[in-house]
Amino acid sequence: MIPKEQPLRFTLDADILDRFVKRVAAIGRPRGGVAISGMAGLDVVNVRCLxxxxxxxxAEIPGQSEDTxxxxxxxxxxxxxxxxxRAQQIQFFADSQSAPTIISGAAELADPSTTIVIMPMRI
Structure with a gap:
């Protein structure tokens, strides 16, 4: 069941995020996954990996966040x-930083029937 309220919402440039994550995977094994953080009102989101x-x-990736x-x-x-x-922008929705996260495409090219749910990890 997908919750109707997801107060944690942010959007990222799909191509830049994809290249960053693939670069991390190619350089070395991530220890702790990929951390994504943002602040309301800024048009970039910080992405890092230990x-x-x-x-x-x-890296700083173009994106938008409604909250920190x-x-x-x-x-x-x-x-x-x-x-x-298949979208230029990817939207992330979650109830909290430890709740299952919904990922979907944010552009007209995105398949509206495609919704992905992944579990976040501690960072």
């Missing part, structure tokens, strides 16, 4: 989700 060697990769948030996902799950969605 690597097993103690280093990290970070921080949430994490396994890199492999994000890659699989983005391969399924």
């Amino acid at each position: 690597l097993e060697d103690g280093g990290y990769i970070q 948030f921080e949430i994490g996902f396994q890199a492999r799950y994000l890659i699989d989700a983005m391969a399924t969605l």
Whole structure:
């Protein structure tokens, strides 16, 4: 059952997020997944990933957030989700930072019947 209220909402550029997550997966195994954080009123969202060697990769991705948030996902799950969605923008909806997250395409090209639910991870 998908909750009707999802106060945690943000939208990201799908292509840039996809390239970032794939780059993280190619460089080294992520330790702790991909953390996504944003602040209301800004038009960029911070994405970072800790690597097993103690280093990290970070990028600012064009996006929008209705509130300040921080949430994490396994890199492999994000890659699989983005391969399924064909959209220029990806929307994320969740009840909280630890609740199942709904991912869908935000553009006219997106298939409205495609909705993906993934569990976030602790970051």
